[in-house]
Amino acid sequence: MKSFYITTAIDYVNGSPHLGHAYEKVLTDVIARFRRQMGDQVHFLTGADEHGQKVQASAKKLGVDAQKYVDETSAVFRALYDRLGVSYDDFIRTTEPRHKQVVRAILQQLFDKGEIYQAEYKGFYSTRQEQFLQEKDRNPDGTWPEIFGEVTEIVEANYFFKLRQYQDWLIGFLTENENFIFPRFRQKQVLEFLKEPLNDLCISRPKERLEWGIPLPFDENYVTYVWFDALLNYYSAVAEKGLWPADWNVIGKDILVPPHAVYWPIMLKACGLPPPKGLLVHGWWLQSGAKMSKSKGDAVNPLELVDEFGVDAFRYFLIREMNVGQDSEFTREQFLVRYNSELANNLGNLVNRTLNMTTRFAGGVLPAAEAAEEPEKELRALWEKTRDECIPLAEGFQFHTALERTMAFVTATNAYIEKRAPWKLGKSAEPREQALLRTSLATMAEALRLAVALIQHVTPSTTEKINGVLGYAPGTDWREELVWGAKLDGAKVAGALVLFPRPAPAGKPPATS
């Protein structure tokens, strides 16, 4: 069995989870579920980044222990992912001993190898903001903005990682591995970035300024800062399982350059470890109309849609609407369009009318198909085409297109029903018409079963519910489940099921005032 290790970025838990956090986990989950269906041995890692200045400050402000603070905030993120049906196998927290151990071991190893050295850094420091400033922070006239308060030039000793000496290696690696970063155009951006010489990477903070971190093993007066802590989670979580390298590190475009595309491969190289096999870089959800929506009383926080319309509707929208790698607009209006036309009217209604007709015309037991005439042959041919297109699409992360194709098949199934008009056949006692009735009921149910099997990784609970009302227990071999057959013969179906109730009034957001 092929092993498949995939990770999300770990979230910085100083704040509340938002749409961007949710999307990345759902996207990764869809990939993980798809790979499992394809037969891979999947290991899916997500987690939380829990160290750093902001966490330390927030905890202090609340007067609680930093560990207690992250225990709570981290749990909020994790609860959201559980709610969204994210099927992670492991949730790593950077404050866990298993992580700290690995980070310290690697830092020591690199220090021993001479990859880390101490040097003095001179710069302008803002006491109020507790940070060093850059030239670009200055006002045009050379003064410092008000928010920084008093700015002084200070000198501080710190530890640096020899990033620079790996620059040529990295350029060579990226040139040879054109598909390291998905989508490809992102890789070009990285190579552009690498045209400028890199500086070595400062990896420490003195404990007087930051104590909430992992102490450097070779100098306990410092903690390690950000990247040697956070990035290493992908490795530390599986160091003992022998799963490294990851097949994909899934990240947002904001943390590609330089952290994941530059620091991360170089850190691994310096440790003698292989880089991940790929970086999957997704875009952002834009909410330019958010303010306007707020004034109209619409849901401001997209996550509220989960409570209102259900997990699968939310997952479906995220995957259907976003072309992986690009940005997308998130609006409640667009969500409702997808929800109403695709989930409620097209798929949901197909479920309900199938159950109703089977109950009314066949006593709730699905008959066997008897004839395969043109309409049946056409639908089946379209199914085979759809399935054969969707699998490669999903393999290439083109889930939005795959969903579109699947919905087109559902539409064709609805059209098939119109063509056969079982409600007319049901009124006839003619043997031929009765046979056609049985065939049409069997055909629509089989088409429905196949369609929801094909979107199972996007809408797992919906698929499960529909299988349930069809009286069907799917087998373990997903590819086998996608074969048009007679799996539902004799199945006892439920009377009715409204899966995606239309919000009232139709098409309009409910008034909240």
Add this chain to the structure above:
RNA sequence: GCCAGAGUAGCUCAGUGGUAGAGCAGAGGACUCAUAAGCCUUUGGUCGCCGGUUCAAUCCCGGCCUCUGGCACCA
């Protein structure tokens, strides 16, 4: 400024060197198993602008315009 992405029907987006596509919205119709759903038909676009290559460009090349994002070690 540099780099990248995007500019195609009212909206969201596909797409190909050879007379432009889908979904939604709009219009009309037949039906009734169904979530006032579904089905059929249909209106609608000089494919950002200007040049070039080509027998032929929305798709290739050059220039320009507009929008979005990035431009590091947040030391």
